[in-house]
Structures are given as structure tokens and as C-alpha cells.
Amino acid sequence: MNKRDFLAAGALAGTMPPALSARATDKVASGPALLTVSGNVGRSNRGPLDPVLDQMMAKHGIVFDKAFAFDIAALRHLPSVTIRPTLEYDARVHVLTGPLLDTVLAAAGVPTGRPVQLGLRAIDGYTVSVSQQDARSYRMVVATHIDGQPMALGGLGPQWAVLDADRVAPFRDKPLKERFALCPWGLYHVAVGSG
Numbered sequence: 001m002n003k004r005d006f007l008a009a010g011a012l013a014g015t016m017p018p019a020l021s022a023r024a025t026d027k028v029a030s031g032p033a034l035l036t037v038s039g040n041v042g043r044s045n046r047g048p049l050d051p052v053l054d055q056m057m058a059k060h061g062i063v064f065d066k067a068f069a070f071d072i073a074a075l076r077h078l079p080s081v082t083i084r085p086t087l088e089y090d091a092r093v094h095v096l097t098g099p100l101l102d103t104v105l106a107a108a109g110v111p112t113g114r115p116v117q118l119g120l121r122a123i124d125g126y127t128v129s130v131s132q133q134d135a136r137s138y139r140m141v142v143a144t145h146i147d148g149q150p151m152a153l154g155g156l157g158p159q160w161a162v163l164d165a166d167r168v169a170p171f172r173d174k175p176l177k178e179r180f181a182l183c184p185w186g187l188y189h190v191a192v193g194s195g
Helices: 003-013 018-026 055-059 072-077 101-107 132-137
Strands: 035-039 067-070 081-083 096-098 116-122 127-131 141-143 160-162 187-194
Touching: 035 101, 067 072, 067 101, 081 141, 096 160, 101 132, 101 141, 101 187, 116 132, 127 132, 160 187
Parallel strands: 035 187
Antiparallel strands: 035 067, 081 096, 096 141, 116 127, 116 187, 141 160
16 A cells, blocks of 8 residues: 555544554644744644654654644734845745744744754755844744735745845845845745754
């Protein structure tokens, strides 16, 4: 039997093996996790990476013992901000809305006051490293909406770690195509390490 069929059949029948179903009771989120923050987090609502159920993370080499997972409701519950950068893809100004990355990190219990390095990973494997201090000073946003619409998987979403490159000093004078190197669209994982 195909392993995907096995997992789906077990989930529908309620007969998942205990090792695979135990984590479901640990989840606070009511919807699917869209963003996972792992590493030096003070809050956790899920257990360690499961190489069977966390296939994409495992293939990207992500490993963790605990993490905080956000579903869309949890992200929307956080205070949001709006930025209006000119995007490199069409050279037009777009309205992006979502919580500050710093707000997301605080919700996951990431400590402040000491150097912290962040690994931002997109669904295609693109990863950037940025200090928490820089992310805060750049006012990086975990955008969930573009021009008033939720960002779709397969587009720039469901989340995009992005900054208002038109207004942030280190980026505003760069050519448009060079402004968003620190901004992975399709963001799904943030690794929090010591700086």
C-alpha cells in the first residue's frame, strides 16, 4: 500500500498508530500549521519533528525537539501592520498585511535581550539568515495578505517574510531586483538560534 494512502486511511478511520497520532493531542491550533518556529522558543504547542509526518521539513534537514506552530487563525489573532513596497516581480506598489516577525517570535516565547540568529525557510528550500535585531529594525512582516486578499500557496504565500524595501535604509537605494534577498515568500519555518 502506498504510504500516503496508509496515513490517510488511518487518519480517516481513527486507527493511526499511537506514535503517529500522539502529537495531535499536543496541538493547540485548530487548523493546519502554516508556520513553525523552532529552536530557542519559550512556548511549545507541538513535539519533535516527525520524519514521517513532517516530510518537507525532514527533506530540508530541519530538526527540533519542540516548536510553536501557528495556524492561520493564530497568525490573524496577532496585531498586524501594513506595508506598501514596490515589488520586484511587477515593479508595482502592493499592500501587504500581517504581523511583524518580531510579534510572531514573541508569541512563540523567543527571548529578547541577547543576540539571536533567525533562519527563515521557504517551501522551495530557499533559506536566509538574519539577526533578530536586524529583523526588528527592518520591521520585517510575516505577510498573510496582499492587496486585501489572502496569499495563496503556489503564489507568494501562504506567508511571506518581507520588509518595506522602499523605505528601509539598507535596501531603498538598491536596484529593485536586489531589494528582497532577505524575504523568502512561501515562508513556513523559522529556526531560532543563538547569535
